[in-house]
Amino acid sequence: MAHGLDFESVVARYYEPLYQFAFSLTRAEADACDLTQQTFYVWATKGHQLRDPAKVKTWLFTTLHRGFLESYRRQTRFPQQDLESVGDELPAISSPLANQLDSTQVLRALAQVDEVYQAPVALFYLEDCSYKEIAEILAIPMGTVKSRIARGIAQLQKLLADDFSTPEWTRPEPSE
Amino acid sequence: MVYRPGTADATDPEFVEALAVARQDPELHRWFEEHCATHRAIRTRFKEIAAPDGLKGQILSEFKMRRAMVWWKTPIEIAAVAALILILIGAVLWFRPESEAPEGVNFATFRGRMVAAVLRNYRMTLETADAREVRAHLAQNNAPANYTVPASLERLPLVGCGLLSWQDKPVSMLCFRSGKPLEPFQKSDVFLFVVDEKAMPDPPHAKAPEIRAVKKFVTASWTADGKIYVLATEGDEALIRSYL
Numbered sequence: 150m151a152h153g154l155d156f157e158s159v160v161a162r163y164y165e166p167l168y169q170f171a172f173s174l175t176r177a178e179a180d181a182c183d184l185t186q187q188t189f190y191v192w193a194t195k196g197h198q199l200r201d202p203a204k205v206k207t208w209l210f211t212t213l214h215r216g217f218l219e220s221y222r223r224q225t226r227f228p229q230q231d232l233e234s235v236g237d238e239l240p241a242i243s244s245p246l247a248n249q250l251d252s253t254q255v256l257r258a259l260a261q262v263d264e265v266y267q268a269p270v271a272l273f274y275l276e277d278c279s280y281k282e283i284a285e286i287l288a289i290p291m292g293t294v295k296s297r298i299a300r301g302i303a304q305l306q307k308l309l310a311d312d313f314s315t316p317e318w319t320r321p322e323p324s325e
Numbered sequence: 326m327v328y329r330p331g332t333a334d335a336t337d338p339e340f341v342e343a344l345a346v347a348r349q350d351p352e353l354h355r356w357f358e359e360h361c362a363t364h365r366a367i368r369t370r371f372k373e374i375a376a377p378d379g380l381k382g383q384i385l386s387e388f389k390m391r392r393a394m395v396w397w398k399t400p401i402e403i404a405a406v407a408a409l410i411l412i413l414i415g416a417v418l419w420f421r422p423e424s425e426a427p428e429g430v431n432f433a434t435f436r437g438r439m440v441a442a443v444l445r446n447y448r449m450t451l452e453t454a455d456a457r458e459v460r461a462h463l464a465q466n467n468a469p470a471n472y473t474v475p476a477s478l479e480r481l482p483l484v485g486c487g488l489l490s491w492q493d494k495p496v497s498m499l500c501f502r503s504g505k506p507l508e509p510f511q512k513s514d515v516f517l518f519v520v521d522e523k524a525m526p527d528p529p530h531a532k533a534p535e536i537r538a539v540k541k542f543v544t545a546s547w548t549a550d551g552k553i554y555v556l557a558t559e560g561d562e563a564l565i566r567s568y569l
Contacts, residue, residue, distance in 0.1 A: 160384050168376040182380055189384045244362030255370040274364075274371040276332055295326050302327055306363070 154202060160189055163209050166277045170210060173271035174217050176256050184220070188213040210278060210286040214268055242310040250309060258308040266301025273298045329368075330361040432527050435491050436546060436555050439518045440539040442489055442498075443557065449500055449512065452485035459486045459499065468495040469519040472552055478568040484513040494524035503558060515568065518555040528553050534569055536562050545569055 167188055171181035191212050199208050259267055272283045284294045328334050328344075335344065347357040420441055451462045456474075464470035468488050478501065487498040497520075500513035507514060522528050529535045529546040534556075537544050543565045545556045558565060 156388055157385060160381060160388075164381050164384060165376050168380060169371060169374040172374050173371065178377060182377060182383075185376075185380065186384050186387060189388065193388050242363060244359055244366055247363045247366030250366065250370055252370045252373045255367060256374075271371065273327070273329070274368045276329055276368060279333060280326065299327055305367075309367075 154196075154205060156189075156193060159192065159196075159205060159209075163206060164189070166275060167209055167213055169275055170271055171213055171217065173256060173259060173275070174268060176260055184213055184216050187216050191216075206277065207282050207285050210272070210282070211288070214286055217268075242306040242313075246310065246313050249313075254309065254312060258305050258312060261308050262301050262304045266297050266304060269294055269297040270301035270305055273302070328360065330364060430492055430526060432525050432529060432546070432553070435520070435525060436537070436544055437539055438491065439489070439496070439498075439516075439555055440542045440544065440557050443516050444540060444542075447487060447498070449485040449487045452512070454483050456483055459483065462486060463488070463497045466495070468497040469521060469552055470497065472497065472519045472554070473549060474499070474517065475569050478515070478517065478556065481515055481568070489518070491520055491524055494520060496520045515558040516556070518557070520553050522548055522551045522553050525553055536565065
């Protein structure tokens with residue numbers, strides 16, 4: 150393995166955050182496991198090509214995201230929007246309500262966020278990556294990362310707030 | 326940008342000024358605290374996503390299995406392995422002596438290696454028709470220089486000499502021209518190799534030259550005055566005897 154990084158230590162360090170990211174995107178355990186395993190398989194076969202050991206984390210998240218795009222994403226192109234329109238999309242959920250949430254509710258809401266925002270928002274909340282790293286992982290400019298995160302969070306928090314104001318029997322079922 | 330409490334965002338220049346303002350403005354401060362609390366709550370939900378038991382073990386066991394099978398995983402790798410095997414076989418055949426003698430430190434191997442050397446792109450270290458220059462050059466490089474060139478061979482034009490080695494022993498290579506047309510890349514076509522007799526456990530007979538075909542060459546080998554000689558050229562026995 151490249152740079153003295155043995156496979157087992159890389160797996161031990163990153164398999165959980167990668168799985169969390171994969172599950173945030175797919176919301177299906179089997180798919181998230183597949184993506185995580187596939188990512189480490191690619192690492193095992195191509196990781197030696199990585200010259201900078203400090204980039205391992207970004208490399209793994211990038212590989213996982215690419216795997217997700219290849220396998221799961223709809224073949225749609227999403228228009229980019231300007232940052233200026235974000236201002237009126239303010240957070241819509243209070244912290245006491247947020248504390249009553251569970252993971253299933255959060256991921257169900259994330260699934261309803263515009264697809265182009267889902268990966269940035271997941272990476273944002275998982276906090277394993279800086280804005281710069283998120284831009285590298287998603288292969289988009291920093292400004293686009295910022296705008297997508299801002300819009301995605303606004304959508305997510307609004308959906309969560311709506312979730313509380315909607316009777317439970319009318320809430321949408323998870324897609325899986 | 327959206328601030329993430331408890332991360333490096335706190336030292337990010339893009340946030341530092343805004344954070345300072347938020348601390349001074351009570352209303353903004355309340356909003357900021359609410360933002361941080363909401364963020365922590367949602368973040369906690371994300372971080373609660375637990376990888377299934379056994380996922381790590383599954384990844385590691387698949388790695389071990391695939392590592393064992395990796396050579397046979399793709400057609401490209403199979404082709405690469407096949408090519409490597411062919412190269413190794415070719416190398417073995419190329420350097421193998423023509424005789425029945427086993428590979429090792431013996432005269433047959435030496436003779437085969439010398440012929441192989443001139444079949445490949447050999448290099449003369451000195452190009453000159455002056456026999457004295459050749460001897461001086463070889464002596465200067467600790468290669469055998471007090472050799473005796475057969476009289477018939479000496480009549481061929483000398484082209485130069487080269488330095489080879491056998492089992493860490495220096496070998497002198499004298500290059501002559503037979504007068505036959507040469508290929509564009511050729512500079513000589515008759516070669517005399519000289520090595521110290523002590524370098525060989527089974528030197529050829531002293532008096533009667535041993536004639537032997539080696540690849541497309543014919544060779545004549547003999548021992549004289551503590552030196553082993555191998556004369557090699559393309560042709561037949563009659564031709565090589567004409568040089569002795």
